[in-house]
Amino acid sequence: MKTSELETLIRRILSEQLAPAKAETKTHGIFSSVDEAVDAAHQAFLRYQQCPLKTRSAIISAIRDELAPQLSALAEESAAETGMGNKEDKFLKNKAALDNTPGIEDLTTTALTGDGGMVLFEYSPFGVIGAVAPSTNPTETIINNSISMLAAGNSIYFSPHPGAKAVSLKLIAAIDDIAFRSCGIRNLVVTVAEPTFEATQQMMAHPKVAVLAITGGPGIVAMGMKSGKKVIGAGAGNPPCIVDETADLVKAAEDIINGASFDYNLPCIAEKSLIVVESVAGKLIQQMQSFGALLLTPAETDRLRAVCLPEGLANKRLVGKSPSALLEAASIAVPAKAPRLLIAVVNADDPWVTREQLMPMLPVVYVPDFDRALALALKVEEGLHHTAIMHSQNVSRLNLAARSLQTSIFVKNGPSYAGIGVGGEGFTTFTIATPTGEGTTSARTFARSRRCVLTTGFSIR
Numbered sequence: 001m002k003t004s005e006l007e008t009l010i011r012r013i014l015s016e017q018l019a020p021a022k023a024e025t026k027t028h029g030i031f032s033s034v035d036e037a038v039d040a041a042h043q044a045f046l047r048y049q050q051c052p053l054k055t056r057s058a059i060i061s062a063i064r065d066e067l068a069p070q071l072s073a074l075a076e077e078s079a080a081e082t083g084m085g086n087k088e089d090k091f092l093k094n095k096a097a098l099d100n101t102p103g104i105e106d107l108t109t110t111a112l113t114g115d116g117g118m119v120l121f122e123y124s125p126f127g128v129i130g131a132v133a134p135s136t137n138p139t140e141t142i143i144n145n146s147i148s149m150l151a152a153g154n155s156i157y158f159s160p161h162p163g164a165k166a167v168s169l170k171l172i173a174a175i176d177d178i179a180f181r182s183c184g185i186r187n188l189v190v191t192v193a194e195p196t197f198e199a200t201q202q203m204m205a206h207p208k209v210a211v212l213a214i215t216g217g218p219g220i221v222a223m224g225m226k227s228g229k230k231v232i233g234a235g236a237g238n239p240p241c242i243v244d245e246t247a248d249l250v251k252a253a254e255d256i257i258n259g260a261s262f263d264y265n266l267p268c269i270a271e272k273s274l275i276v277v278e279s280v281a282g283k284l285i286q287q288m289q290s291f292g293a294l295l296l297t298p299a300e301t302d303r304l305r306a307v308c309l310p311e312g313l314a315n316k317r318l319v320g321k322s323p324s325a326l327l328e329a330a331s332i333a334v335p336a337k338a339p340r341l342l343i344a345v346v347n348a349d350d351p352w353v354t355r356e357q358l359m360p361m362l363p364v365v366y367v368p369d370f371d372r373a374l375a376l377a378l379k380v381e382e383g384l385h386h387t388a389i390m391h392s393q394n395v396s397r398l399n400l401a402a403r404s405l406q407t408s409i410f411v412k413n414g415p416s417y418a419g420i421g422v423g424g425e426g427f428t429t430f431t432i433a434t435p436t437g438e439g440t441t442s443a444r445t446f447a448r449s450r451r452c453v454l455t456t457g458f459s460i461r
């Protein structure tokens, strides 16, 4: 058979998997049932799989160009709908996701050659990815995941959080429309009109969903792991921040305030507790106050704890609220100049320290020395393998902490968000796969690694 005849045959076999083209439906990726949405995304994947790499690049360029003017409105709507975080920081998160998520250049090919021939290792798509997005970073996760997963050649079914439904559906429809205008394929990015928890469960069980990418709390990640599918699980964290006596205290204070107050402490990577060597604790706190932190008295700390962490667990109504809103909720006077962050000196076993709380209130624990600081940080991070931050000029200690904590992200002498490419080197991601170990995800995370072997030479050495 001639090569051209073989190509025609292969195309025919592939196209037989495609359903006959239906009359144009213009759903903008939003369907009334999970089955319809997944089927449509599967059909879109089969068509997308036949496209060259330049089609993927064209879609990603168009997403970057066309979403840029919408980022500010998306940030505002996201803050308003979820009632969490603030539009200024959400804009920065959206922008980082749009500008700094890698595209197809992330899918590097590796080749091995020798007397036995040549081996190629390449990244291929999985198919339909079921992506669960959190309420804390709804639009930035959808932008980041869309670029990564489409770059890897997949189609996507999104399960947005019901609490961020309107803004998420609007964004999913916009991305699906952009992809359609770029390549003529509809339904590369889909969801359902009512993204309920039941819909998420149905999606997880759907046979045409090849892989799950879950960004959320421990419950939903654990649920995904029971599905029997491959899961890329991005779960909760509780990032400790260590400051030792060698640190540049002015820089440390500014970085910690910037990181811990970012989007009112909603990011899973944000500093959630500060562990400081006591010989420099007073100076550090003074510096933090000069950068806009409000130090609470022990009595105020107790009042705030009672409303924010009743029975030790975060009060959902106060997650992601501003420092002033937290003070008001605890009937504590709000200073004329609104604080950027609340801080309070507490014991190591305080629930402010031991629990992820996602509020702009940073508990501070004094320790006698670096060894005790590291031991406490290990306890607080509790093997989540998520994020830790450290300020120190002592390289051996920085190395020891990084090696011992084994977190997916370890930031040295910077704000936590430097770990996701904001003001630090490296690409941006809003899906940090912690329990499943992929770490900071990008296109290659959402691709199957394949090996292609030629036994008859092709080594030119």
Ligand code: NAD
Pocket (backbone or CB within 6 Å): 132, 133, 134, 135, 136, 137, 159, 160, 161, 162, 196, 197, 198, 200, 201, 215, 216, 217, 218, 219, 220, 233, 234, 235, 236, 237, 267, 268, 356, 430, 431, 432, 433, 434
């Ligand atoms: P969440 O677990 O409440 O929700 C996450 C997603 O899971 C949402 O889409 C939600 O609809 C879905 N979900 C939750 N419970 C469900 C159920 N019973 N049935 C079906 N679907 C369900 O989390 P959240 O409050 O939106 O986000 C905050 C959490 O996510 C924090 O713990 C944070 O650390 C974590 N997070 C982790 C990362 C990461 O990259 N590792 C990124 C962002 C957020």
